């Protein structure tokens with residue numbers, strides 16, 4: 001979390017029923033719409049990203065309507081878990097972890113089952129470090145009149161994402177990934193043509209009832225107390241993204257990802273994903289080295305925090321996050337540290353990982 005954003009968080013929390021705060025929230029909502037690439041509505045929720053996912057499920061699913069969850073990792077599975085928790089009749093389209101979902105397979109599933117009204121998918125699957133081509137998925141859902149909901153929690157402000165142009169009906173995000181904030185705020189955007197998708201009889205909803213939130217959206221009013229300090233911080237984060245320029249932000253993440261991948265490979269690791277995301281790099285450790293040992297050594301010897309695997313990948317991979325406020329030197333430093341760790345843990349390391357990262361940064 002960059003210092004500028006931390007300063008905003010340290011401001012005295014404003015009272016939310018004031019003209020000043022309403023104006024701030026309206027400005028933030030407008031900037032979020034630009035970031036989501038939509039002319040539609042953007043709702044700001046006091047929740048982690050999963051709250052926005054749950055809001056999508058209960059606001060979109062009419063009683064009896066059926067859904068399809070595209071599942072290739074922990075976060076895709078979360079869609080299926082939410083659907084089950086809300087007793088939404090649903091199907092699952094599984095795809096191998098570390099691979100992107102196949103749009104042709106989605107098309108076939110939708111053709112075979114015309115009642116699958118809403119499709120839930122993940123843009124950047126953080127558990128496997130994999131990017132889905134949600135634009136291609138949207139071509140299939142749009143062509144068949146189905147609703148597509150995209151979890152963009154680790155793709156927004158990392159990868160290009162054009163909600164309206166790509167045909168994404170609903171996009172959800174959380175504050176603690178590319179948006180550089182602490183956890184606690186989530187966003188949900190509805191494409192202009194999807195306005196009616198939350199209307200009518202739906203699953204039981206109260207706190208996350210978006211039709212209720214809609215009433216105050218234009219004036220900057222929220223049905224309940226908004227996360228005021230997070231809104232101030234988000235205003236700063238959005239200004240920072242604007243100042244750097246969104247294209248430059250995406251470019252920086254592409255370079256970061258290429259540099260960390262090259263550094264990881266030079267350190268003797270293998271890339272886990274066949275369609276790697278620019279938000280997080282999932283690496284398989286060198287033969288004979290435990291992923292958890294690398295994670296531990298990075299923390300203890302280098303003061304760097306990276307993640308291990310989740311779900312079925314526990315113990316099999318490590319994941320280097322590079323979404324948000326990171327740059328060239330971070331990619332080089334983590335690459336050098338990774339190589340030190342794998343060498344110390346007994347892997348033969350032939351290449352200069354820092355140099356590999358620098359070169360990949362330049363070439364990306």
Ligand SMILES: *Cc1c(COP(=O)(O)O)cnc(C)c1O
Nearest residue numbers: 048049050075124126153154174
């Ligand atoms: C982090 C994350 C979420 C949200 O998780 P929370 O813990 O609820 O913030 C959802 N989807 C993806 C892909 C994520 O990386």
